[in-house]
Amino acid sequence: MSDDDPNKPRRDFLYLTAAAFGAVGAGSVAWPLINQMNPAADTLALSTTEVNLAPIQEGQAITVMWRGKPVFIRHRTVKEIEEAKAVDLGELRDPETDGARTKEGQEKWLVMVGICTHLGCVPLGQKDADVKGEYDGWFCPCHGSHYDSSGRIRKGPAPTNLAVPEYEFLNDTTIKIG
């Protein structure tokens, strides 16, 4: 069929529609094969955890598991809260106020995913004897990120603050994470 054949536009249209249908078909076959790798229903079902805060004394911290990840819960001292609030937002890499990272009226509780935002190590700072970094918070031993007493990145390679998971206070001493 030559270029000036009157049927050429019709033929081109058929080629394009056939190719388009083929692409849609291939995509719809590929998607379930890719999507099967996403979290399964039973994995998603494990996605909330309730924690009783009553036994945690001021200055103490506990680590709970949520979605296979450690979650840090620290009962902060007055000094730690004041330090966190006094920081000038301009000097932060990922500016966020301490208030935005805690619940109103419950500022003494800091709840964060205990996973360094650099490459996923667990920072030190939960135990009394741990190195807490230069800002009274957490220190990641893998590549040297320092987090402050609000879990914000202050120094080192991590790009963002420690993530605050979705959580709510069910009552004054119980939270539900997730």
Place this chain on the structure above:
Amino acid sequence: MGSGNRQKLDNPVMEWVDSRLPVFTMMQKEYGVFPTPKNFNYFWNFGAIAMVMLITMIVTGIALAMHYTAHADYAFDSVERIMRDVNGGWLLRYLHANGASFFFIAVYIHIFRGMYYGSYKQPRELLWMLGVLIFLLMMATAFMGYVLPWGQMSFWGATVITNLFSAIPMVGDSIVTLLWGGFSVDNPTLNRFYALHYLLPFVIVGVVFLHVWALHVTGSNNPLGIEPKGPQDTLPFHPYYTMKDTFGLLAFLIVYAAFTFFMPNALGHPDNYIPADPLVTPAHIVPEWYFLPFYAILRAVTFDIGIPFTDIVLIPAKLGGVLAMFGSIAILFVFPFLDKHPVRSSRFRPWYRPALLLFVVTVLVLGVCGGKPAEGFWVPLSQLGTVYYFAFFLVLIPFFNKKEPVLELPPSINDAVLKKNEKAA
């Protein structure tokens, strides 16, 4: 692979087969009489050695798979059971673990050979690119294999490497969740890594087939980097190079066996004998030795890249490191097109040769840096090494294309070999 002008075989059974599927004719043509440059040195052993290592890995791997349990609760114990209870299990596992290291040793020497003697150059560009693809597949396979024992280094290595993908803007976190099959490295991750660790070696076999096919179309390069001009320049592959390859292979296997039997854990990391614990990160995470140079490049980018004198960050440090690391391998793909200098072999390239040797030293130094904590003097040293790694390809090679003198090459392989013998006599 067509039969072409097939010669009748004497053995009637072989002839019956060969006239229907000319496998014997093909083997005779490709491995019997195949004309091979007669001036190979021992660097030309490493393709065959790498092939033997690939087969060793597949054979020991299939045996290990018969005893391994891919579940986060049982994987570590099943590996210890292989070590203690399975008949000869310790041998299979040590052969497999050290085999990975020796496969990489063979392949790194093979890659160096290609770079030193210009084997990547026209008309062997595609042959080289298939080789880089094999290297990339090997890295993926080795990484996933290291996760399977589910020790501390397995777990945290997997965590750090999968987290690299979170650096991708916008979709990074979704990709990481997709890779994990959950919200952290966990049982689904282990399962899929096992499936892929079993699959990829066979993909490698497929690409190796294409690699060898492409080699048999262009023929081998040789230390002089000049094409054979006639029968006086070549030898039949068998028995000359079957023997030379076998000799080199045996020497290589002696070292491999020495590691396997006398120092089987020398190349591993003791932390991997601690079961994986998602709550405790080892103080110092390092990958296996063969990844260290690339790990050093990853960590060398400690600064954000942005528009000068503004706060606008175009590439955050984390993404920069990931791009540099993947870029360091991607650049190998395009190496044949960067280097346009007409001379292949370093023997006749007075400028390329020292630059390449310095490149090798740089990769070794980066390897040392990658094994050290990212602090103090190791950081600027990694950065210096990373700069030279890329400058070699992007600054020196284009400069050599224009300015490096083109030396006179020997008239033929035969001529050069005879001259060398005269000198020796």
